Amino acid sequence: MGVEWRHFLDRSRFVRIESEGAMGGRSNGYMQILLGGGYRWSITPLLALDIMAGAGVAGGGRVDTGGGLLLDAQLGLVTQSKSGYFFELSIGHVWAPQASFKAHSASARIGRAFAVPKAANQEVELADLAGYSVLPLRIRAAHQMYSRSNPRWRTHHADLGFNNLGAQVDYFPTAWLFLTGQGLAAYSGKAGAYMIGLLGLGIHLGGTVFAEAEALIGAAGGGGAAVGGGLVRQVNAGIGLRLNETTDIVAKVGRLEAFHGRFQARVWGLSLGYRFATFTRSPQ
Structure with a gap:
């Protein structure tokens, strides 16, 4: 279970940070923090395919991650409403290159996408906030x-x-x-x-x-x-x-x-x- 934040650089490319901790099985204490990016390919206006990769650190829970380096790759199918709420299902593979830990992953995400006004200067005109x-x-x-x-x-x-x-x-x-x-x-x-x-x-x-x-x-x-x-x-x-x-x-x-x-x-x-x-x- 965890949280994730994404920031889109344009309509397709994004960077992401995520953190999860174990809440089942026999690996309590296991946690991971990953940084990475991805590419979104739009299939329809409300359906898209996400390709993601990341790297970070992980450890605890008697999981053999060696020095802690962790690599991750995922493929996800996301559906998004016009109000910005989205649901995503993804599958992937995660592995520790310095140790024996390797695993397939399946994830479900629910969240909300939103845009913020661009502020090239310190002040934003009131008219620019229409619709926000x-x-x-x-x-x-x-x-x-x-x-x-x-x-x-x-x-x-x-x-x-x-x-x-x-x-x-x-x-x-x-x-x-x-x-x-x-x-x-x-x-x-x-x-x-x-x-x-x-x-x-x-x-x-x-x-x-x-x-x-x-x-x-x-x-x-x-x-x-x-x-x-x-x-x-x-x-x-x-x-x-x-x-x-x-x-x-x-x-x-x-x-x-x-x-x-x-x-x-x-x-x-x-x-x-x-x-x-x-x-x-x-x-x-």
Whole structure:
């Protein structure tokens, strides 16, 4: 499970970055980050073929990737609506040239394509924004502390909690609802290999002082966390304070647990957020 970002250089060529983590099988803790590009061949106005290749790093989950170098090639069939939402199915091959790891891959993606106004200068005329809508976003620098809720939550150092640092990106389709993607990694508690990636929904209520709640699902592993195949869920709730028009601070408490493992943790979180907006429209 993971996320991907693409940027089209023209109507056919694009660059991409993706990151995924294992959430099933016996390879919890495996994660990969790939950079690459691709070419889109349009079959009809709403159907296209994507040819993609990439390279990056991967490791964890007892997967033999050697020094970590990973290569990837994919072929995908994508259908896109006029509103910009798309669905893609792809097949591919991934391999570590320095080790024994080789695998066939099958992927399903759902997302949204959008265009932004061109800004050759620092100022954009109001008339140039006709047809665009506002995309409200928030980026958060986050710290989370885990403490055990199950005495067998880790395969080693079960008596130690651990701390994590990461980033969170929120999109607000309405003033009270947001979609969120989050990634964190451990830096203490003998859990240095632990990483987690989550996607979910959140509710935001209030003004200068506000309340928030989140429901998340994703993949985690490493650091001795007994997460089974790696699939995890997390719920959070807390209060926040708007420091000014663009900045807020949020304190949350929550619970994180594995679907198929013994990992259960109490979560204490603190984040500093920056709000901004950009203008987007569906691609022509």
